[in-house]
Amino acid sequence: MALQALQSSGVAFRKILSHFPEELSLAFAYGSGVFRQAGPNSDQKNAMLDFVFTVDDPVAWHAKNMKKNWSHYSFLKVLGPRVISSIQNNYGAGVYYNPLITCDGRLIKYGVISTSVLIEDLLNWNNLYIAGRLQKPVKIVAMSENTSIRSALDKNLRSALTAAFLMLPESFSEEDLFIEIAGLSYSGDFRMVVGEEKAKVLNIVKPNLAHFQELYGSILQESPQVVYKSQQGRLEIDKSPEGQFTQLLTLPKTLQQQINHIMDPPGKNRDVEETLLQVAHDPDCGDVVRLGLSAIVRPSSIRQSAKGIFTAGVKKSVVYSSLKLHKMWKGWLRRTS
Secondary structure (H helix, E strand, C coil): CHHHHHCCCCHHHHHHHCCCCCCCCEEEEECCCCCCCCHHHCCCCCCCEEEEEEECCHHHHHHHHHHHCHHHCCHHHHHCHHHHHHHHHHCCCCEEEEEEEEECCEEEEEEEEEHHHHHHHHHHCCCCCHHHHCCCCCEEEEECCCHHHHHHHHHHHHHHHHHHHHHCCCEEEHHHHHHHHHHHHHCCCHHHCCCCCCCHHHHHHHHHHHHHHHHHHHHHHHCCCEEEECCCCEEEECCCHHHHHHHHHCCCHHHHHHHHHHHCCCCCCCCHHHHHHHHHCCCCHHHHHHHHHHHHHHHHHHHHHHHHHHHHCHHHHHHHHHHHHHHHHHHHHHHHC
16 A cells, blocks of 8 residues: 555654554654654754544543543543544544643644544545645554555545646646645645745655655556656646546545536536536636635635634644744745845
C-alpha cells in the first residue's frame, strides 16, 4: 500500500502515544513538527507536534483518556465522555481536538476521530478535513489490521490524484502535481486568509518532494490515466472530454454532488452523471472542480474552528490563535523583506 513507505516512526512518537489509551485503529503525526517546512514553520525543533487518533468507540476511549489525562480537556469534560463524543461526531468535521498539551517535554495537539467517520471522509470527502491531512505525508505511529481503513486510505490518495489531474494542464511537473494535491484541502479554507500563512502549500511541498514521491509514486506508475516520466519528473494526462469524464466519474461522491449543485440550473434537476458529462466538455472544467472543493472545505473549516473554541476552551483558543497569527505575520515579513 502507498502509505507503508512512511510507516516508520521514532521512539519519541511512540513514547507520546504511551500516555493515551491503547485502543487505536490508526494514529498518525503530521505537520511542521514532523516534516520540515519552509517559511515561518521551519523551526522543526520547537514546533508543536500534531497527532490524530482514530478510535472505534469514542465514548469508551474518552472515558479512559479522561481518567488518565483529565487536564487535557476544556470545561466540557464535566459533561462526561458521552457528550464529548457527541460533540466530536456531530459538529464540525467529526474530530475533537485537545491543543497545547505538554507531553514528554514537547508541546502537542491531538485530535480524536471515530473510525467510521474517518472512513466516510476518506471515501466520500464529506468534510475533506482529516482526509486532506492524509493526502500529504504523515508519520503512521500505529495502525490496526482493519482492512477497511487501509483500503480507504489508498482510495483517498487515488481520489486526490484524480482531482489534481482535472485542475492541471496536459503536461506538468511532479512539483506542480504535489502542490495541487497539497492545496486540495485548503481550497476555500478561511484560515488561509485569517491565521494560516498564505504560502503554506508551497512551504509544505518544496522541502518534502521525496516524501510526496514515496506516497504517490507507485499509484502513478500503475495509473492508466497518466504517462509518468519519473526520471524527468514530468507527467502527461488525457485532457480530452472523454478522459475528463472518466476522471469525473471516479471523484468522491460529495465532490460530484457539489459540482452538480454548482452546474445544475434551478428547476432542471439533472442527474449527477449528466452534469459531469457537461463539465467534461467545459474548457473551465478544472475551475468547476475547484469550486466544488471550496464548497466542501469552506463550511467544514469554519464549523471545526468554531467548535475548537469550546473543545479547547477560551484561554487555549486565544493562545492557539495568537500562535497562528504570529506565524502568518512572520511569513508576511519574510516575503516583503
